[in-house]
Structure formats: structure tokens, C-alpha cells
Amino acid sequence: MTHFRSLSTVLLGLCLSSTVSAQGLSLPERQGPQPETTSGVPHIQIGVLPKPELSEELLRRVDALPGVDLGATRVSLPGAVGFQLSSDMFLARPEVIVGGREFAHLHPDGSLHASLTPEIAQAAIEAGWAVAHPWAQQRDGWEGFVMIYTPKNKQELEVVYDLVKASYSFVSGVAVR
Numbered sequence: 745m746t747h748f749r750s751l752s753t754v755l756l757g758l759c760l761s762s763t764v765s766a767q768g769l770s771l772p773e774r775q776g777p778q779p780e781t782t783s784g785v786p787h788i789q790i791g792v793l794p795k796p797e798l799s800e801e802l803l804r805r806v807d808a809l810p811g812v813d814l815g816a817t818r819v820s821l822p823g824a825v826g827f828q829l830s831s832d833m834f835l836a837r838p839e840v841i842v843g844g845r846e847f848a849h850l851h852p853d854g855s856l857h858a859s860l861t862p863e864i865a866q867a868a869i870e871a872g873w874a875v876a877h878p879w880a881q882q883r884d885g886w887e888g889f890v891m892i893y894t895p896k897n898k899q900e901l902e903v904v905y906d907l908v909k910a911s912y913s914f915v916s917g918v919a920v921r
Contacts, residue, residue: 764871769864769910771903774872779855779893781875786821787857792894794854798901802850805905809912809920819843823852827908829916836917839885847915848908854894856904858911862887868907888914 763770780790803825807814811833817826819842826846829835833845840859841847848858857877860868865888868874874890881887892908895901909920 764867769867769906771867771871771873771906774893774900774903776896778872778875781891782878784878787877787891788821788851789853789855789891789894792853792855794852794894795896796854798895798898799850799854801898801901802895802905802908806850806908809909810918811916812912817849818846820849820857821851825850827912829912833916833918835915837885837915840888840915842886842889848911856892856908858890858892858908859886859915860888860890860907860911861914864888864907864910864914865890868892873903873907 763772779792782788782790803814806812806827811830813828813830814825815828817824818828820826826844827848827850829845829847831845835841835845837859842857842859848856850856865874865876868890869876874892877886877889877891879886880889892904895904913919
């Protein structure tokens with residue numbers, strides 16, 4: 745009987761702390777309500793305050809990725825930071841690039857747009873981390889283009905950074921840890 749209770753407890757724990765997986769990336773379900781976003785362009789969150797220390801940490805990490813240059817975005821709002829692949833870096837999937845060599849960009853509110861595989865994008869949406877860009881189904885190559893919500897804490901930043909690395913790998917063909 746004790747063995748049965750232990751197994752039930754484990755199964756209940758697995759159900760309560762579910763994850764969504766795609767292409768080797770496991771995403772825990774995001775806690776709390778999903779931010780509202782606009783339904784058009786510019787595609788932004790509504791009523792979300794930035795966490796500057798988390799944005800700074802994310803930018804520091806992205807800047808350390810091989811072949812990434814941070815700079816003014818080519819496609820987003822003023823104040824957004826574009827994550828561009830350097831000109832000497834091969835693009836495995838140039839068709840998913842929104843503009844120039846920018847695979848993602850960070851908005852002033854801490855949210856970001858990124859190009860993901862359609863499978864990872866769907867997993868991020870199902871786990872509550874992202875929402876599809878309004879044009880995702882209207883432009884070839886944009887099926888995995890999503891807005892990733894502003895991280896609220898360091899634990900959420902880890903998931904957001906994993907999604908950025910997935911975008912980098914998808915666009916460049918270079919796997920990163």
C-alpha cells in the first residue's frame with residue numbers, strides 16, 4: 745500500500761508540474777496570467793512593467809553568443825535591441841529572418857520577438873511563454889515567429905534565454921548550450 749501511495753504522489757506531482765517539450769527543449773508551464781498583447785503591428789505587451797536588471801542580464805548573455813552583434817533593431821520600435829548575426833556567419837535559414845540578419849530583438853519592456861522552429865514556437869505558446877506574432881501565418885518562414893513575454897524573475901529568465909538560444913540555433917544552424 746505504501747508503494748501505491750508513493751507512485752500516486754509522484755504521478756500527481758508530475759501532472760501538477762507539467763512541461764511541454766519540442767525538439768529536445770523542455771519548457772515548464774509559465775506561472776501566472778499571460779500578458780495581453782496588441783493584435784496588430786506594432787506587436788507589444790499591454791500593461792507590463794520592465795525588469796531592467798533581467799533585460800541587462802539577457803543582453804549580457806546574448807552578447808556572449810558566438811557571432812552575435814547587439815545594436816539598434818532593424819525592424820522594431822525605437823529603443824529595441826536587435827540580436828544580429830555577424831556578416832561572416834552562415835545563415836542556415838535566411839527565410840525566417842525578419843530584417844537584415846536579426847534573428848530576435850528585445851523590446852524596452854523586456855519582451856522580445858524571436859524566430860523559432862514552428863514546433864518550439866508551439867510548445868512555447870502551449871506552456872504560456874509566448875504568443876504568435878500577428879503575421880506568423882501570413883508570411884512564408886514566419887510560422888515560428890513569436891513574442892516571448894517579459895521574464896518576471898531569474899527563473900523565468902532562464903527559460904527565456906533557452907528560447908533565445910533555440911532561435912539562434914534555428915537561424916544559424918549552430919548549436920549552443
